[in-house]
Amino acid sequence: LLFFPLNDCKHSLSSRTRILGMSTQARQSGFSSYNGGGMNGTSTMMDFLEEPLPGVGTYEDFNTIDWVREKSRDRDRHREITNRSKESTWALLHSVSDAFSGWLLMLLVGLLAGSLAGLIDISAHWMTDLKEGVCLAGFWFNHEHCCWKSNTTFTDRDKCPEWKSWSQLILGHGEGAFAYILNYFMYVIWALMFSLLAVLLVKGFAPYACGSGIPEIKTILSGFIIRGYLGKWTLVIKTITLVLAVSSGLSLGKEGPLVHVACCCGNILCHLFTKYRKNEAKRREVLSAAAAAGVSVAFGAPIGGVLFSLEEVSYYFPLKTLWRSFFAALVAAFTLRSINPFGNSRLVLFYVEFHMPWHLLELVPFILLGIFGGLWGAFFIRSNIAWCRRRKTTRLGKYPVLEVLVVTAITAILAFPNEYTRMSTSELISELFNDCGILDSSKLCEYVNDFNSTKGDDLPDRAAGPGVYTAMWQLALALIMKVFITIFTFGMKVPSGLFIPSMAVGAIAGRLLGVAVEQLAFYHHDWAIFSGWCSPGADCITPGLYAMVGAAACLGGVTRMTVSLVVIMFELTGGLEYIVPLMAAAMTSKWVADAIGREGIYDAHIRLNGYPFLEAKEEFSHKTRAMDVMRPRKSDPALTVITQDTMTVEDVEAIVSSTTYSGYPVVVSRASQRLVGFVLRRDLIISIENARKKQDGIVSTSVICFTDYCPPLPPSSPSVLKLRSILDLSPFTVTDETPMEIVVDIFRKLGLRQCLVTHNGKLLGIITKKDVLKHIAQMANQDPESILFN
């Protein structure tokens, strides 16, 4: 099997494959690249304050950062500013502004993310309606806005003279088969135009803008560097193409990509502040908060957003970040609300309020929905991953534009005849969640009314009318269509989230079950299971709640979210008492899905794309030891080391050019193998180059000395090159007997890049993050070569 290094939607990108090609080449040409794919090259990042040599302390693209070093550097910086602040008022002001820059940054991230979300909501709403018709009062009005002024009654909300469907505009009337076909045709054409534009923009300008982005953001937050993934071009193109993709009617949502958009905002705004621009660890704190802001505006759930960031995407999440994420999430939510994209001062289309309590016996159908959600989640993940793998490995992946057009055409053709698939998925979910009131005119609320039994606002359970039965059939067909089309949609070369399609599948299933239970209770309220709580004339079943529970179950099955899922749903309903059904469904769904396959969709995509992501949730449970994982293996040649004061510049250059390791241990002597420190390849190359150029008397035979006091040399020998400053004197070490579970724990919790292995005080080998990942993959019977980067 061939694994392409990046997500399929990027693998044709030449500028990236150049670098990746190098990495692959290095591996294939027989070098063991266990110290990481250290590659020559100049850094494009800015140099650091008061660093003597530019480039020392920066990272290559597609490399893993060293959290310990980054955090140390930030502490040094903070210490310096604090110390200076005592000297002058100006420095004190600088120190205060530095302390508050984090908050200012959060404010800006929240404002920008909220505004973009509002923009996307409004544009997508308008363009979705454009597929069906146009407003004569102004083409920039969507259907609802267009009809706002001319209507006074609620029943005809959607019908007004200003809004013309395409057939009305072209033919002058909207009746008859021909008008229907014309509308159908226009619907498909618009959908194809939108999706074509989206895929061409993504392909041409920002290949990173495709997909949901959450797998990549998880990887970046865990310490990997993918330049440009959160850049300004990605932001601009993703925002535009997200609107296009959503409007084209494809079975995808804007919620996942909104997280990517928010993270782009966070990353770009980081450039305004030195503190965050120059420190990869600090920047990741901002990105965690931005992810929270993204979910906050996607679902109108600030607390759920913070918990999502904590539970799902973040890696290093100190409490300070929790508080700031919360702030960013709130600012974003309020910005969006002041934009008011839905005209109802709600943040999302599918906000809902239920009035009736649920009965304990209803937990049975709720748990059934949980089982359905779990099964669907596992099925979706398997099928989608299989399809994405096929796309990567066969010729299918070479025609992304055609693929998008074909899927769009099929979706549009199948969607138009069914009113529940013709409407946007958010609207569908909103309608499914809705609790039927007395005035509701939708088909789903066409019950047989018996006004004698109505008491006040409460509507008792009623017999379903013909509208409800029609709606049930249409919904069942919509369910089948959504289930299959989503598998092929997620992973195409357009921005695509799967929160909304997952929720739609669950909401349809839930509503179907809810109506079924409702009718059962209405016609058979004398059955033992209904007696006592569902007497005739009582309002005992709320089908909308079933839809919501189903949505939570399916979303949980796909993403394996837990707390954040329940809290997001809680924030949508606002009632504490509906948490229990949601929780029951989410728990069941996760258990069922986990029993079939351990990975959520994001983790599955991370593994499919071979990102170096060290999962923090799963415990490593095998009984291997550090000596089983470290390089060199028993049969390999000994570990490449540098001695502290006997090697010459020539010797070191020979080692550097003959190996590709990203760092070398420094020892007292080859015989003793007593460890002194660790030196990074990149720092070594830059320092030697610099010394040769600028320092007098440094020639190939100069001795390199890493000690404090260099040994006296005969006067004839060339001067000594002192490199103690680039030596990391505190490398992490473990003994060869250390269980791998502890090693994995250390790598996770401290964010290490490599760790040296000793036995009785002697250096034996090295374990890199990549070795750990490969070992975990091997233990899970997966192909260890699928982990490509380190």
Added chain:
Amino acid sequence: LLFFPLNDCKHSLSSRTRILGMSTQARQSGFSSYNGGGMNGTSTMMDFLEEPLPGVGTYEDFNTIDWVREKSRDRDRHREITNRSKESTWALLHSVSDAFSGWLLMLLVGLLAGSLAGLIDISAHWMTDLKEGVCLAGFWFNHEHCCWKSNTTFTDRDKCPEWKSWSQLILGHGEGAFAYILNYFMYVIWALMFSLLAVLLVKGFAPYACGSGIPEIKTILSGFIIRGYLGKWTLVIKTITLVLAVSSGLSLGKEGPLVHVACCCGNILCHLFTKYRKNEAKRREVLSAAAAAGVSVAFGAPIGGVLFSLEEVSYYFPLKTLWRSFFAALVAAFTLRSINPFGNSRLVLFYVEFHMPWHLLELVPFILLGIFGGLWGAFFIRSNIAWCRRRKTTRLGKYPVLEVLVVTAITAILAFPNEYTRMSTSELISELFNDCGILDSSKLCEYVNDFNSTKGDDLPDRAAGPGVYTAMWQLALALIMKVFITIFTFGMKVPSGLFIPSMAVGAIAGRLLGVAVEQLAFYHHDWAIFSGWCSPGADCITPGLYAMVGAAACLGGVTRMTVSLVVIMFELTGGLEYIVPLMAAAMTSKWVADAIGREGIYDAHIRLNGYPFLEAKEEFSHKTRAMDVMRPRKSDPALTVITQDTMTVEDVEAIVSSTTYSGYPVVVSRASQRLVGFVLRRDLIISIENARKKQDGIVSTSVICFTDYCPPLPPSSPSVLKLRSILDLSPFTVTDETPMEIVVDIFRKLGLRQCLVTHNGKLLGIITKKDVLKHIAQMANQDPESILFN
């Protein structure tokens, strides 16, 4: 200054001081106890499954656990069960039940914590009313219950013939000065009786039941062992005395102690499951969840409870625990709601719903409240800590019963004349949070009504009537009283929480400011600041919201909670839009309080009591290195080590008896100082004792061998004692040059107990958690000797 080892309310306890005395003695007699206060003694804990020797792997009281070892043991256990599960159906069932035991335990914790909270609420409500009178329809009814049936109107809710005040009962009438004095007298007498009973129960049966318990729980969760702190006696006595203390009218709340009660439930229920009974790390996961359940029932805020546990009390909080905590918190909340202690299907007395939005300009008074809260928090912490220190160091601490009686008498005497201090603090807060409706009869709602301007339910701003002005004066007096009396109350020998007193102070201040702003806006709506949003006849200011913001600010100033505070308050109001004022106040309050003193009240009490708690929030910012902290110091004798295969039983016993260290490094030889592993004192003693008794040929001159293959000995020598099984072959090491900030990070994140220090592969010294704590104290210019335990 003398620091007593435990919280003042315990320091007279003889059984504890015996052990502590030993520790102090050991330190004073010149032994450097840097390896921890390892002491001889037999373990009272049960032995572990399949551990060859009972006692190996357990901990002494007042010791720190080794998180890495505990987690490894749990993984081993889990691995074994999983492996066995393939063998038989019975083993498979065992494996499944083991996996679900965590959830079952959470369910039980939630049920028990919820039930106890309901019991406490009902009893405290009844006993609080008992101070004022008794119900003739049944003495077990509280005032509200008593009058439920006889009343039909809301205005006279509190007056009914069945409820008799003490003067009515004794004199037959409730009018006149004498009746007032009689009621006053009865009020004080009941208060004294309740508090006397509480302090005697605490003193006699469960000294650990005093205080709020949160500082100790934080310490326990960080890995310290205090036997009996979460035991059944503590649970029983704390539950009873909590009711007594709250009913006595002292300025304290039940919310903090409820966390302690819930943790006791968690700890006791752990004994039902082997998995949790035998593993200190797993048990701490349960305690984290129990703390969440405690806050959940205390404030009716399940999500806030989980975030409180995460933010404030927990140390090791994996995502799995997050999900389970959420479950426990929900179960507890629903259990409490089904008990329905307040008769309104709400979880707390001070749940509130606001109707009017707030204006951006109102952020100015909200931020003022934040500043007030921060100042009050800092003032309270300083004064309370100074008073508690005085109690510890002077004769004051010797008369805890007298102290409680005096404070109760002063509180009761001052409280009775003022109706806002006479009522329970929860009721006061509830009244202050309340938004005045048209039918409200309380004095705080005595506005001048102008029914012409009333539109529907909305009440416009109105001129304050005489009742409001009287209430303002009474509230101002109540504020002064609460501010001072709380300082002396928190830390006495009764259960006492300070959430409620802090919130009361803030709520009073907020209501005062709110009414002031409201009247200002009413009389001066032509001022520029009010124009545009506060026209005559509009309802623009909600004084209840000010009270809530003030409560959040003061609570934030005292506890320095952030996210959890805002979420708890959000769950009390249920409206997303009130988060912004709450957040503004909480942020301001935290900044102001942090500027004056970095520590929250719990951290200050932890430091006061000298608990070995390694704060996870504060970054260590000094530029010291491991070599500055490790023992032995330069002037000290060399590190005590054991060689791997040359020492005899005699030699080792001599080392063990001449030192008090809790563990010894094992090296290859004294000359090379190359590290092999680490052996714990306790394990060593138990193993040697056991071998001497049961193994043939083990005498004082037997060689102890820690290696795999022991060197051949002459045939005449006694047999070799092999102890490799008790040797920890993977001790953590750092180099002497490692910055202390990294060392502190490692200790925090991995939960280490000790760490060995090497230089160029040679063992140099050791750093224990206690050394780290002492060093941090030293760097913060505190007395390092105040850290007593390790």
